Amino acid sequence: MYGLMQQRELLISGLIEFAQxxxxxxxxxxxxxxxxxxxxxxxxxxxxxxxxAHALKRMDLAVGSRVATLAWNGYRxxxxxxxxxxxARVLHTINPRLHPDQLAWIVNxxxxxxxxxxxxxxxxxxxxxxxTPTVKHWIALCDTHQLPKDSGIPGLQSYEGxxxxxxxxxxxxxxxxxxxxxxxxxSGTTGHPKGTLxxxxxxxxxxxxxxxxxxxNLSATDSVLPVVPMFHVNAWGLPYSCAxxxxxxxxxxPAMDGKSxxxxxxxxxxxxxxxxxxxxxxLLSHMKPLGVRFSSLKRTVIGxxxxxxxxxxxxxxxxGVEVLHAWGMTELSxxxxxxxxxxxxxxxxxDQQMKIRLKQxxxxxxxxxxxxxxxxxxxxxxxxxxGDLYAKGSWVINKYFKQAQSxxxxxxxxxxxxxxxxxxxxxxxxxxxxxxIKSGGEWISSIDIExxxxxxxSVAMAACxxxxxxxxxxxxxxxxxxKPGLVLSKEELLAFYVGKTAKWQIPDDVIFVDAxxxxxxxxxxxxxxxxxxxxxxxx
Ligand code: AMP
Numbered sequence: 001m002y003g004l005m006q007q008r009e010l011l012i013s014g015l016i017e018f019a020q021x022x023x024x025x026x027x028x029x030x031x032x033x034x035x036x037x038x039x040x041x042x043x044x045x046x047x048x049x050x051x052x053a054h055a056l057k058r059m060d061l062a063v064g065s066r067v068a069t070l071a072w073n074g075y076r077x078x079x080x081x082x083x084x085x086x087x088a089r090v091l092h093t094i095n096p097r098l099h100p101d102q103l104a105w106i107v108n109x110x111x112x113x114x115x116x117x118x119x120x121x122x123x124x125x126x127x128x129x130x131x132t133p134t135v136k137h138w139i140a141l142c143d144t145h146q147l148p149k150d151s152g153i154p155g156l157q158s159y160e161g162x163x164x165x166x167x168x169x170x171x172x173x174x175x176x177x178x179x180x181x182x183x184x185x186x187s188g189t190t191g192h193p194k195g196t197l198x199x200x201x202x203x204x205x206x207x208x209x210x211x212x213x214x215x216x217n218l219s220a221t222d223s224v225l226p227v228v229p230m231f232h233v234n235a236w237g238l239p240y241s242c243a244x245x246x247x248x249x250x251x252x253x254p255a256m257d258g259k260s261x262x263x264x265x266x267x268x269x270x271x272x273x274x275x276x277x278x279x280x281x282x283l284l285s286h287m288k289p290l291g292v293r294f295s296s297l298k299r300t301v302i303g304x305x306x307x308x309x310x311x312x313x314x315x316x317x318x319x320g321v322e323v324l325h326a327w328g329m330t331e332l333s334x335x336x337x338x339x340x341x342x343x344x345x346x347x348x349x350x351d352q353q354m355k356i357r358l359k360q361x362x363x364x365x366x367x368x369x370x371x372x373x374x375x376x377x378x379x380x381x382x383x384x385x386x387g388d389l390y391a392k393g394s395w396v397i398n399k400y401f402k403q404a405q406s407x408x409x410x411x412x413x414x415x416x417x418x419x420x421x422x423x424x425x426x427x428x429x430x431x432x433x434x435x436x437i438k439s440g441g442e443w444i445s446s447i448d449i450e451x452x453x454x455x456x457x458s459v460a461m462a463a464c465x466x467x468x469x470x471x472x473x474x475x476x477x478x479x480x481x482x483k484p485g486l487v488l489s490k491e492e493l494l495a496f497y498v499g500k501t502a503k504w505q506i507p508d509d510v511i512f513v514d515a516x517x518x519x520x521x522x523x524x525x526x527x528x529x530x531x532x533x534x535x536x537x538x539x
Contacts, residue, residue: 002042003067010204012181013086013172015243020046023246024222029268030074031253031260033120037267037427040075042246045082047168053058055168058135061113062090066346068112069122070090071249074143076159080116081230081239085181085200086172092183092233092312096121098283099502104131106185106193109402116141116159120254122151123531129153175270177201183401184233186330187443194328195401196386198234206395207240209366214340216272216301216324220246223268225297226253227261232441233334236301247272251465258286259469269296276304276441277311277326277473281431284314294319299340301326304441305473306429309358316354327429331413334396336369336377337361337427359428360419367393371414383422386430391414437449437466437476437525444476444505451476452500458488461518463524467534479529488512 008014019026024043032038067084069091094103099303107115107128119127122140129138129152138148138153144161145356151388158395176433186195207285210403211218216238218224220471224247226235234240242249250268250497252261261283265273280302287293302317303326339361345353361370371387379387388418390412397413399406407413416434419427437444453462461481468473482488490510498508517528 002161007175009088009174010201011127011172011177011200012082012203012240015204015207015240016046016082017172019074019243019246025284026220026246026248028075028078028249028251028381028507029264030251031255031264032074033072033118033254035255038075041359042243045075047080049080049081049083049086049162050168050170050172051166052079053172055163056087056114059114059115060168063088064090064180065109065370066090066092067112067114067116068094068107068110069231070094070096070117070124071141071230072118072254073226074118074141075251076116076254077230078249078251081182081234082243085203088175088179089175090180090197092184093234094185095187095229095231095442096124097502098187099125099505102125102187102502104128104194106195107132108134109192110183110195111138114139118254118402119146122148122260126152149505155382156397164528171284180493181306182234183448184231185447188268194403196233196333196397197401198333198395202395203234203237204244204334205366206237206335207244209364209395210237210241210335211245212379213334215338215364216241216274218245218247218272222272225249225250225252225265225268225270225273225281227273228441232304233328233330236303236328236334238274244379247340256282258282258284261287261294265297266295271296271298272300273297274301276468277302277307278305278440278471280311280315281471284311288318292501294321297321297325302361303327303436306360307358309354312354312357325358325360327417327427329391329415331390331397331415332393334368335364335395336367336391336415337363339426342424345526356426359422359426361427362425363427367391367396369421370429371419371429379421380425381421381423381425383420383426383428386420388433389419389427389429390415391415401469411427437464437474437502439469439474439476441471442504446476448501449478449505449507450498452497453480454491456488456493456496458486459493460484461516462521463526463529464532465526467508469508475505476505477511477534478507479511479513479516481513506535 019042028040030038065091111134116139138156141159144158177200185193226238299322301324307325312323315323325339327337373379392412418431435446449464450462460483463479469475517525
């Protein structure tokens with residue numbers, strides 16, 4: 001027997017329809033690439049996303065086509081979130097920090113047909129456009145008078161020119177909620193980046209979950225600053241959750257330095273902010289010498305990398321701001337856990353509460369976690385015993401885009417993280433099995449760094465490992481064995497990296513050794529290598 005309730009598909013257009021109707025004058029603030037502050041609201045975003053819908057129709061772009069963005073957090077990017085997905089096309093948000101060759105690979109793999117970019121990325125697009133034959137339309141996110149005269153990009157048009165003449169009323173189509181809505185590539189481990197293709201259903205369920213009180217606790221009283229980029233897993237879903245609850249949104253544009261972020265928080269009375277530890281480190285370092293405090297900020301979600309205890313203390317003790325430590329992945333839309341306390345913890349002394357807050361947190365309805373030991377058995381939940389972390393749920397990946405084989409094992413997604421779980425379900429990440437380094441919230445593939453090193457004629461063997469860094473959380477260094485009879489300097493090898501990988505991915509240091517430890521299966525024993533290096537440094 002079926003229930004007798006209305007069937008309304010969970011669609012992203014429903015979010016913007018709701019926000020436009022019920023929170024019309026709630027502000028959307030953006031710092032633009034030009035540096036000025038732009039003021040819009042949910043009614044405007046709603047209207048302009050409908051203009052995008054008309055403009056896409058005029059282009060004759062088929063349903064399911066990919067529309068890519070190379071853009072900072074801002075109102076035009078937000079309008080594309082709704083205008084593109086709302087018409088059953090797929091919004092492909094690209095990470096502009098990648099090397100141009102990687103970007104070209106991603107655009108070609110996604111078969112993007114339209115590419116919208118902030119003017120900051122014009123040089124990148126100039127380097128890209130001849131290598132990306134699928135892109136038929138190039139759109140600069142600017143006014144028509146700001147278009148460069150001789151960009152060298154055929155048919156380049158301005159965003160405002162593209163949508164300006166369109167009608168601001170569009171009948172959003174109704175379709176199956178499992179339709180693809182957005183695409184995000186993750187470029188962590190070996191081989192090419194892999195695409196996670198979200199659906200309208202997974203996006204809306206994630207938005208519901210993220211807004212829950214024990215998760216981000218978002219409401220119409222909030223002024224929300226996503227410092228986490230909109231090209232990083234949809235800014236952790238905040239554009240969708242904020243539309244769902246009618247929160248004010250404040251976008252930092254390209255200015256993520258401590259001074260700019262602090263000014264924006266104060267000017268726009270931000271109550272809730274989200275970002276990776278590196279950004280908050282820059283913010284706190286800016287504020288401390290000035291002796292300034294937050295007047296409105298209440299909560300901040302910190303994730304993407306482990307949040308240092310000192311940061312949680314500084315926010316709480318110096319500023320009375322509650323830090324919510326979160327863990328997630330591109331493949332999880334991204335939220336997997338968030339660290340909020342339970343009723344029984346409220347009577348604990350502050351230092352014991354703090355011990356809990358340092359963990360990555362507990363899962364919430366919609367996502368399930370398990371930890372398996374080396375024998376593939378469920379690990380005990382004692383907060384000590386660790387194992388491989390697996391996830392499953394309504395917003396967890398089933399298959400990567402254009403890959404026939406599913407990464408799931410017995411229906412669970414292997415995260416590549418190693419974790420413990422305590423009796424109350426609080427998860428703590430203790431290590432990674434995937435061979436990657438996360439610097440300032442961005443991935444560096446150890447294997448790519450090693451491959452470049454061994455392509456140098458003097459290098460016999462190379463291993464890339466992470467070292468802890470107070471600003472960037474982790475930085476890569478490369479350990480090298482030089483071929484017998486040859487000579488290589490650190491400067492020569494570091495210069496060899498230039499142009500072969502993004503500048504920020506180049507290792508900070510080169511350490512020359514006689515041998516690198518290898519395991520029985522021929523793999524480099526990185527833990528042993530780290531131990532050896534520590535011993536070498538100890539005397
Ligand atoms: P991404 O897909 O780029 O969002 O990266 C996901 C990965 O980042 C996870 O699998 C973890 O290795 C790491 N990560 C995310 N959040 C945290 C956290 N709070 N603590 C430690 N590692 C984290």
